[in-house]
Amino acid sequence: MLPPQSDCRDICKVLVCLTHSRLLPKGLQLHAYVIKLGFETLPLVCHHLINFYSKTNLPHSSHKLFDSFPQKSATTWSSVISAFAQNDLPHLALRFFRRMLRHGLLPDDHTLPTATKSCAALSSLPTAHSLHALALKSANHFDVFVGSSLVDMYAKCGEINNARKVFDEMPHKNVVSWSGLIYGYSQLGLDEEALNLFKCALQQDYDIRVNDFTLSSVLRVCSASTLFELGKQVHGLCFKTSFDSSCFVASSLISLYSKCGVVEGGYKVFEEVKVRNLGMWNAMLIACAQHAHTGKTFELFEEMGSVGVKPNFITFLCLLYACSHAGLVERGKHYFGLMKEHGIEPGSQHYATMVDLLGRAGKLDEAFRVIEGMPMEPTESVWGALLTGCRIHGNTEWASFVADRIFEMGAVSSGINVLLSNAYAAAGRWEEAARARKMLRDQGIKKETGLSWVEEGNRVHTFAAGDRSHGKTKEIYEKLEELGEKIAKAGYVADTSFVLKEVDGDEKSQTIRYHSERLAIAFGLITFPQERPIRVMKNLRVCGDCHTAIKFISKCTGRVIIVRDNNRFHRFEEGKCTCGDYW
């Protein structure tokens, strides 16, 4: 402890250290000492204490100090508002911000960014507009902090054009303003804009415009669009700038490699970074689960626990997903139960994954009982998971029952629409099938086209079912014919039992015969070097027969084929699906 003669400056210095190293017990001790000395009413000491409690995640202690402090200055307000904002209490932060205004204090360069942060968290447009107006009126909106926070706020509220406007009007920009806008574009799926802006940032000297935040945002764009070649170049840049050791960058890199079908690249990144945060563990777990490296998923989870990293709800989603991918029902139940021991309440996504697991395993009754036991209203994806199970097991009675439940919910996303009308059609309930289609048409939801793509060097070849637009269409179809004969000779028989009846005439036979994967794979056979696996990416679920067909293709051609089905990867080798035969 400090000697009694020490003045408040020394106490503040110690408080800064304790805050920085988040030493709560020592801080509490010092606080007691401060009270004993009667220093609590000194503004400087009080502000430090408020900040200390904010950084140690005790915002209500900050609040208490604030309330009992008599001469509240702008700094006092700013400290307490920030305490709420940084501890996920955006409503409270904004309430105190408004209260401050009512006390006749104007927002400044310090209070405004905290308020915008809370507004961004709530994604509230009216608040965003009034904060912008306040910035123009009272705060120095040319300030780089104020400007950046407005960019970020608009980006997070989805008003990207306003974000751009503020950005363009900023006389001095820093890496935060650049990153904020790039992140905003990437969030809205405006990949081209995001990448263009990134290129702009690189053209200027990138020391000030590019950092780990920027790089992870750009990497996210690359993985969302499976731009593997570009992603690898960005990885090079991460290495060059030493940002590859950042957990955030590493997490994005792991996700990039995984989503591009090269999980080995993800392992390498993971191994190279020794100090790992939760996000990074989760990224690696997700990669393993998606690629059905199931044993490795469980191993990593154990390792994570042994080095003292606590799992969160995402970690358990990964584990359940891994179980669902491998068909491990008992293991899935085990992890589902383990969540409570870790103090994590299962969310609707966890339920959806459990239902998916049970449904795929054919335990439709049990899956339904899980839904009945949910403490919240089942979401569309929960019912959708059950419907997928019905489809896989061709259970039309269950399918039509589930379809009714989904139908009752009203609004349905495009992902489920075909499943829904097919379920009715399969049960012979043609009126409902037509009504489902009509309802979806009225809502303006179109059936998404299933696209596959194969990256070859710097080129990306995309294919759709029955597509003839590719330059080498003739060769591809010839190869496909040849392949068809080969696999038929090897014993392949097209299996149509899994497909619920289509309403649109002969779409079914088209789906089987000329499915896009097979086009893409056929093309892959023409161009890809023998020693590398062929990777086929796909943006929609594929099912049943493709699985069988690809098995035969891998057998007849001796090629390793990795297929991405939504975010599930399947590895085919020598006529087998080596990741658990669980499509």
Add this chain to the structure above:
DNA sequence: CTAGGGTTAG
């Protein structure tokens, strides 16, 4: 001293 940005899932 008090102030702004990110990652991982679906």
